[in-house]
Amino acid sequence: MSLSYEMENSGAWQTYLAQINRVAPYLEEDLIPFINTLKRPKRALIVDVPIVMDDGSIQHFEGYRVQHNLSRGPGKGGIRYHPDVELNEVMALSAWMTIKTAVLNLPYGGAKGGIRVDPRKLSPRELERLTRRFTTEISPIIGPQIDIPAPDVGTNADIMGWMMDTYSTIKGHTVTGVVTGKPVHLGGSLGRVRATGRGVFVTGLEVAKKINLTLEGSRIAVQGFGNVGSEAAYLFHKANAKVVCVQDHTGTIFNADGFDVKQLQDYVAIHKGVAGFPDATLIEDEAFWTVEMDILIPAALEGQITPERAQKLTAKLVLEGANGPTYPEAEDILLQRQIMIVPDVLCNAGGVTVSYFEWVQDMASYFWTEEEINERLDKLMIKAVEDVWHTADDKDCSLRTAAYILACERILKARKERGIFPG
Template identity: 45%
Template sequence: MIHNKIERIHSDSAITCKLCMQEMETLYEHLAMSREEIDLLDVPKRSFTVHFPVRMDSGKVKMFIGHRVQYNDARGPTKGGIRYHPELTVEYLQDLAFLMSIKCALVDIPFGGAKGGIVANTKELSRGELERVTRAYIREIADYIGPFKDIPAPDVYTDGQIMIWILDEFEKIRREHTPSIVTGKPVELGGSHVRKYSTSLGGVFILEEALKKLEIDKSELCVAVQGFGKVGSNAARILYEKGFTICAVSDSAGGIFNEDGLNITEVIDHKTRTGSVIDFPESQNITNEQILALDCGILIPAALSNQIKRENVNDVRAKVILELANAPITMEASRMLIDRDVLLIPDILANAGGVVVSYFEWIQNLSQDYWEEEKVLERLREKMKTAFEKVYTICLEQNCSMRRAALQFSVERILYAERLRGNL
């Protein structure tokens, strides 16, 4: 049940689950949902565990455990990542699959939610062992996945190369070309343009729509980005190219600040050479804590969870916060910020661009009609803009947070599909 879900905390994604599940409990009461509706949403449609042997480089055979959860398919085939982690459990994957169901409904793509993976530490596996483990896992679950059943994608400790091994093994089993079995592939083998930075770009599109609603010109505010990994650096780069002033960025080693703005192209080059953004010329070194307290106007937490909490929330001076990281703000801090009229754009909306472009990849694979980058960009912008409009409207009409509005909108869409199917 939902109450049990709250206790499972394994990572940043798990903390996102906790925040959403806490909000879901009050949402169920707000919507006066029936027992049947709650029961339907509260458990996955299908979850299973497989055990399989793999011969290691040493010549010995080792048993591995794999899981897959297909939470809800009322709106279409399930969709979700495959992650490799030594502490992976099927209960935890159920939480993540639920969130994928919510996210797909939120951005109105015809998928349900799924999640899966293997109990393994990739740092202890050679490349050959990693490939054999991946292929063995797919042989075990091949009957339960497919372009119109369940479509995997990359997740924690998996990437485009692993997706290609999945594709190749599935095609060997089915004896047919099936590029739509998996998304997150390299462009050369059926992947989509924009996929590598789609999470960041989707967030930028959402931010632009938010500024329009607030009638704020981008020249009036500067941007601070906490976290300069793949998502954060791409967000900073895209915003810089669009003419935003990026006054501060940070990575795990620390941050840099220049009130007149940073040249993000040069910052990226500097980090590539030195391994960190710190000591960038014509900037002041700051800490990750200090970047959260800057009078920057727009704050983008794109690093770890729980960065803004009760202890430091009063130091935050941003007018708009875009959650590109998973759960960077605690529930208590979120409520305090909203009470101060800060526009807080939740992670389930802000970082949904990745699954949207995964959907585009699936469409292109099925039709064998591959789109130019401009078409992907335009359709992503349209999807993110529409989702923001729906959520923002509910937020205003019901005087609630954007997180609550996003969850309500998604739940109502899923339940409507279940009613049409006669399941309610």
């Protein structure tokens, strides 16, 4: 990323505010007085997380839980463990969850949390201590009807299991619905791990049809090869597209004939990264953005597509598997170049959708098959694509603006109808 651009446009929160400002002119007049509720989080908690390390020393970590908006239901959003976690980022991620749940018309608001830590530098016991202490610190503001965490970057099902157990211990009884993304035998849902990647594929497939982009033989470039990027890549590979370039924290690999994605998944499971994969050429990281491609899937962190990179992209379709990967100024360039973007708040909403299914299953103590879950997921994702596409046609705007129009109308109507207390 261009350092000068990053410094001048520091903050995912600023990206989110720019997106809200862009959608304001499209909103119904009676909703405009309420739009400022979207420009500030409802609640932000910063906590100190002290733990005893394996060597007996005590270290302190900073943790966050932000609830952006709860007008449509409990907060929903992941917990991120990453050395770059900070309040500005968590605020933006919580706000994008508000929009995302509303685009899919799920009965949730938006929230997000995280700890500034490199989880790879902690032992399993240190990671558990960190998680349990953090859960204790944020326990007053979470709960199955208040705010429901889930996994995100650097966290997984095991961590969600520890969170659920810690919260349940505080409450004195088992509360499976306090988090989603748990191990299946602890009340987790089948299909949850692959849900976000599947949603990227389903939305990409639907939009490709609408822009007459033939999937068979299409060249795919994927940034990030975790749960989201690897599953999306695998499903596109199964649909006879060619995954020609993959980038992760270990490097960037290229093969013009396409990778066997299942073999790449197996390799990464062992070697913890794509670098060194056989039958691949290791290229410079910045060269990723100039590879000949038809579809780009940014599935890593936010702020990856800068104006400079947007000028170089050869893709016809961008599927935002990550949250906030595209700067607003970069999006303007992509749209001017007639490159279609499926925005994050629609494209990567498969994870929160199956999290919703998990929460419903926990509340009912009745669980569905993976086939049922995938069928319900596909149906909701396709319906959301149709709603957003219709709005974009009606308002003559981008898919992102259309998604925000839909979401903001739903959120602000709920805010208006609930009223302001005290009046």
